[in-house]
Amino acid sequence: MDNGEAPLDLASRKLTLSDFQKVRTLGTGTFARVVLVRPAHGTEEDRSRVYALKMLRKTEVIKLKQLDHVRHERRILSDVSGHPFITNFVASFSDHDFLYLLLDYIPGGELFTYLRKYRRFDEDMARFYAAEIVLVLEYLHEQQGGIAYRDMKPENLLLDAEGHIKLVDFGFAKRLGNNDDEHAVETYTLCGTPEYLAPEVIHNKGHTTAVDWWALGILIYEFLTGYPPFWHQNPIEIYKQIVEKPVVFPHDPPISPAAQDIIRQLCTVDRSRRLGNISGGAARVKAHPFFNGVDWDATIQQRQRGPIIPPVRYPGDAQCFDIYPEEDATRDEYTDDMAARYDDYFTDF
Amino acid sequence: MSSAGFTSPFGANSNPFGSNRVDTGAMHRVIEEDENDIVTSPTTPNFGSGAAFRGPFGADSAYDPPTAGLRSPPPNPEGYPHQYNFARRTSVSAESLKPVADTYDNWTPPSHPKSPEQLERLKHAIGGNFLFSHLDDEQSAQILGALVEKPIPTKGIKVIIQGDAGDFFYVVEEGSFDVYVNPTGALQVGPDGKGQLVGKIEAGGSFGELALMYGAPRAATVISAEPHCTLWALDRVTFRRILMESTFARRRMYESFLEEVPLLSSLTPYERSKIADALESQKFPPGHTIIREGDPGHSFFLLESGEAVAYRKGNETPVKHYKKGDFFGELALLNDAPRAASVVSQTEVKVATLGKSAFQRLLGPVEGIMRRTKYVGVKSGVEEMDPLQVS
Numbered sequence: 001m002d003n004g005e006a007p008l009d010l011a012s013r014k015l016t017l018s019d020f021q022k023v024r025t026l027g028t029g030t031f032a033r034v035v036l037v038r039p040a041h042g043t044e045e046d047r048s049r050v051y052a053l054k055m056l057r058k059t060e061v062i063k064l065k066q067l068d069h070v071r072h073e074r075r076i077l078s079d080v081s082g083h084p085f086i087t088n089f090v091a092s093f094s095d096h097d098f099l100y101l102l103l104d105y106i107p108g109g110e111l112f113t114y115l116r117k118y119r120r121f122d123e124d125m126a127r128f129y130a131a132e133i134v135l136v137l138e139y140l141h142e143q144q145g146g147i148a149y150r151d152m153k154p155e156n157l158l159l160d161a162e163g164h165i166k167l168v169d170f171g172f173a174k175r176l177g178n179n180d181d182e183h184a185v186e187t188y189t190l191c192g193t194p195e196y197l198a199p200e201v202i203h204n205k206g207h208t209t210a211v212d213w214w215a216l217g218i219l220i221y222e223f224l225t226g227y228p229p230f231w232h233q234n235p236i237e238i239y240k241q242i243v244e245k246p247v248v249f250p251h252d253p254p255i256s257p258a259a260q261d262i263i264r265q266l267c268t269v270d271r272s273r274r275l276g277n278i279s280g281g282a283a284r285v286k287a288h289p290f291f292n293g294v295d296w297d298a299t300i301q302q303r304q305r306g307p308i309i310p311p312v313r314y315p316g317d318a319q320c321f322d323i324y325p326e327e328d329a330t331r332d333e334y335t336d337d338m339a340a341r342y343d344d345y346f347t348d349f
Numbered sequence: 350m351s352s353a354g355f356t357s358p359f360g361a362n363s364n365p366f367g368s369n370r371v372d373t374g375a376m377h378r379v380i381e382e383d384e385n386d387i388v389t390s391p392t393t394p395n396f397g398s399g400a401a402f403r404g405p406f407g408a409d410s411a412y413d414p415p416t417a418g419l420r421s422p423p424p425n426p427e428g429y430p431h432q433y434n435f436a437r438r439t440s441v442s443a444e445s446l447k448p449v450a451d452t453y454d455n456w457t458p459p460s461h462p463k464s465p466e467q468l469e470r471l472k473h474a475i476g477g478n479f480l481f482s483h484l485d486d487e488q489s490a491q492i493l494g495a496l497v498e499k500p501i502p503t504k505g506i507k508v509i510i511q512g513d514a515g516d517f518f519y520v521v522e523e524g525s526f527d528v529y530v531n532p533t534g535a536l537q538v539g540p541d542g543k544g545q546l547v548g549k550i551e552a553g554g555s556f557g558e559l560a561l562m563y564g565a566p567r568a569a570t571v572i573s574a575e576p577h578c579t580l581w582a583l584d585r586v587t588f589r590r591i592l593m594e595s596t597f598a599r600r601r602m603y604e605s606f607l608e609e610v611p612l613l614s615s616l617t618p619y620e621r622s623k624i625a626d627a628l629e630s631q632k633f634p635p636g637h638t639i640i641r642e643g644d645p646g647h648s649f650f651l652l653e654s655g656e657a658v659a660y661r662k663g664n665e666t667p668v669k670h671y672k673k674g675d676f677f678g679e680l681a682l683l684n685d686a687p688r689a690a691s692v693v694s695q696t697e698v699k700v701a702t703l704g705k706s707a708f709q710r711l712l713g714p715v716e717g718i719m720r721r722t723k724y725v726g727v728k729s730g731v732e733e734m735d736p737l738q739v740s
């Protein structure tokens with residue numbers, strides 16, 4: 001390995017795993033592992049940097065039939081990169097067994113961790129995070145021509161060192177049409193997280209960007225109470241509740257009328273009535289009384305620090321993340337046969 | 350926004366939820382469920398493996414203020430739902446499906462013949478299930494046709510195995526089945542490997558419905574309890590495909606109908622699709638008055654199938670005939686003016702309808718939409734073609 005002073009060219013398609021040193025695992029999902037890495041060579045400045053490397057095992061991607069999804073993830077991440085509340089995409093590459101996405105490292109950890117730690121957020125905190133998320137959805141849906149995110153939940157919201165939201169995990173994001181381009185407006189593949197699925201996804205009616213507004217309602221509810229409105233140990237029971245039951249609020253903690261109203265309006269089964277999907281789009285959401293007092297310009301410019309300042313001691317500090325076993329359980333071989341059949345799907349990486 | 354009191358959430362105790370985060374084995378999950386729900390999977394299929402929530406903010410958290418008051422809240426304090434699972438949640442996904450109509454391919458759902466009695470029993474067996482209850486007549490007929498018979502000739506056959514990926518939903522036609530759950534989450538080798546008997550499923554019962562949504566590991570093992578059992582099986586891809594193809598075809602039909610409505614000619618494809626999404630299908634028998642002359646108009650109709658005619662008071666002969674793809678009453682989107690004619694079905698008809706208020710909620714006032722059009726012929730065009738326009 002070259003340990004010289006030659007700068008590390010991250011834009012190069014020729015990156016390999018040996019260009020990086022693994023520090024530790026930051027998170028694991030269904031078929032991905034995200035690790036904190038440092039460049040293994042390059043200038044001293046290069047080597048002082050840290051990144052998050054999302055590793056997707058090809059055999060798992062194939063087994064779980066996620067070929068289309070990983071391609072969308074790579075594509076959309078690079079398209080939307082640069083928004084203040086979205087994790088920045090740096091590069092992608094692949095080797096025999098894995099696909100890799102190199103991302104800016106977001107050191108504050110998952111909003112999920114803080115929410116569980118605090119049990120719930122007060123309305124000011126919930127409003128702060130919800131406002132940043134509304135701006136992300138406005139950007140994806142309305143300024144990026146109809147990208148549905150489809151996996152909104154506290155686990156996929158990270159905090160940066162200043163306490164602002166960074167959305168990660170574009171594994172289910174999909175570009176849908178919203179104007180005169182060739183993309184279909186609705187899509188049919190069931191995906192998301194059980195507690196956050198919109199009713200039209202469960203019923204396979206064809207879904208649109210409106211699913212993200214539903215999920216925002218679930219998210220605000222979970223912020224304010226500490227748990228989602230539809231919950232059961234058996235996922236089928238969750239789905240039944242989602243399609244059949246109204247959202248009900250606990251007496252304790254008391255949820256303000258404005259908060260109850262925005263949650264109900266977002267979690268409306270009828271899409272011709274769902275806030276965010278109805279005429280006016282995100283602007284109507286921003287104008288809801290729940291967001292009274294929010295300075296939207298200040299929000300997008302991040303003029304204020306977040307209500308939680310993560311205890312990040314230095315740029316590569318990973319103490320805000322849970323500890324995960326470093327070994328993968330599955331070691332299925334990516335055979336030549338599979339390579340012949342599927343490698344075409346991975347050429348974007 | 351206040352940040353007072355939130356300087357650092359990180360107490361010295363790094364695991365606020367202790368053991369409660371990892372104690373929900375498949376066992377108690379399943380035992381509380383009633384029969385129909387037994388064979389489903391936990392929300393988090395890999396739960397317990399990646400969710401080891403250990404000290405991320407351990408002793409080295411130099412920045413932790415000693416007074417952090419928020420350390421170790423009890424896991425299920427008052428006010429939390431009983432047994433709420435606080436662990437990280439994994440995503441789920443079905444295989445991606447694209448409507449074949451996209452590619453001009455043709456797909457006909459599989460159809461396996463059944464006697465009227467069998468159909469009746471099947472309808473009854475799945476009727477109350479939320480995955481089937483919202484289907485329209487065509488969709489349920491296709492689904493019932495697609496269920497395939499699966500004879501289980503002997504006792505002791507494992508139809509589904511705990512821990513295996515599930516792809517099929519089953520309805521019991523004949524015989525009975527035992528349900529076993531092993532607390533480790535999967536079938537093990539050895540005499541007790543299938544775990545404990547937790548239930549029995551008899552004729553008319555069903556199991557494995559989660560498999561119709563996505564491929565999750567089975568939460569139980571189901572074994573035939575007697576010889577000569579019969580099941581009906583339905584796989585996920587067929588189920589989802591039937592729903593998707595019919596929905597897709599109907600939406601495209603609505604969109605193409607909407608394209609023909611002059612009043613809405615300036616809608617973008619995206620807007621048309623939003624409207625198509627909100628249209629509601631209704632059926633009427635022959636001779637039904639769909640709209641009545643003189644009534645205030647609130648909604649607009651597309652004729653999906655069948656035929657209808659328009660009459661005006663004092664005139665026996667119809668002033669207009671409507672067939673599939675025609676529309677009427679669209680001026681109701683503009684105002685509540687009284688209907689200028691009655692429209693009566695001649696055959697059984699299926700209409701798709703949308704109210705003015707739903708239209709306005711989605712796209713704002715129609716006037717605004719009309720103003721977009723460059724040409725001014727819209728209004729007179731409507732007048733000429735539509736007897737409902739007051740002349």
Ligand SMILES: Nc1ncnc2c1ncn2[C@@H]1O[C@H](COP(=O)(O)OP(=O)(O)O)[C@@H](O)[C@H]1O
Pocket residue numbers: 026027028029030031032033034052054087103104105106107109110155156158168169170171440
């Ligand atoms: N750029 C990043 N910086 C820091 N942590 C990250 C980053 N990206 C992902 N993670 C962590 O890894 C976890 C899993 O990543 P994610 O992209 O959500 O994978 P999956 O698709 O498997 O859910 C996230 O929930 C988060 O904790």
Ligand SMILES: [Mg+2]
Pocket residue numbers: 029155156169
């Ligand atoms: Mg994720």
